[in-house]
Amino acid sequence: MRLDNMLLAEGVSGPEKGGGSAAAAAAAAAAGGSPGADGGIEHSDYRAKLAQIRQIYHSELEKYEQACSEFTNHVMNLLREQSRTRPISPKEIERMVAIIHRKFSSIQMQLKQSTCEAVMILRSRFLDARRKRRNFNKQATEVLNEYFYSHLSNPYPSEEAKEELAKKCAITVSQVSNWFGNKRIRYKKNIGKFQEEANLYAVKTAVDAASVSAQASQANSPATPNSGSSGSYSLSHAGDAAAAAYLGLHPSNLNGAGEAVLNIAPSLQPQVDTLHRATHLTAGYEELTTTSLYVPRRLDPSNSWQDNTHPSSVTSPPGPPGSVHSDTSN
DNA sequence: TTTCATGATTTCCC
């Protein structure tokens, strides 16, 4: 029965017209593929092969049915001949016919099974998601990378976070899981290769967060420049020039020693703190090799991330409220 | 054509 349903769904059995294309479309949808230019070619190829399978199936089925009726007739004739020498009840004839039909239906079952197998092979060959692999678009990759590098100490998004990322990237939750699985492994295997990318996203995240916070603090407390020392931040290294540039520092914010003095709202402090460290990395400081922001300090000696039991969310990264990402705080 | 990057799958482990 299940075989019948499958063959019907695949358009092998049932009405001839359009069955294959419907199945192809359904299979393509199941594989998550979108009908593109090459997809059209492949689908027509798929339909052609499916039609071939369908034709073979029907001709074989017809042959079996013909053979079945021929054999039944043959047996009936034999029984009729035998009835001249011994009495044969109609029940006995019925029983014999039933046996023959059972035998042939089991053969038909085998035919259906092998047809199903052929269809499955065809489907996997033409419509498998693996074969249909497409790189995610740039924006999706950026969103995923931003999340990954801003949660580097615990790059295990919760289900909700995965769903949100999936929505943002227009991909499925399982694709998000795959991406993080691949990313974690590949990052761990080749940290050096990803260092530059990590730094890039560190700065990007910090700048984004800083600008958001700046807007927020401007909206909340419009005029609080130079209001005491608690909110000031001194950038005292060469790398801080970059930080100053990123933050749009005016020359008037440089002190006598050439240091950049940022007067910032307390809410902005963690972001600037992050940026401060990030720019040290990009400036090639000695710290790069010792206390580098994205050297996975949270990787334990067995090379696995510590504390991966608490997946983080998209909206509320780990760490104290207001921090850009927990990885940056030592 | 070759090589590298990357998304997906499979297998194993906890």
Added chain:
DNA sequence: GGGAAATCATGAAA
């Protein structure tokens, strides 16, 4: 069931 690791298969750049 989720994650790590290995592997496969494909896309894209060289």
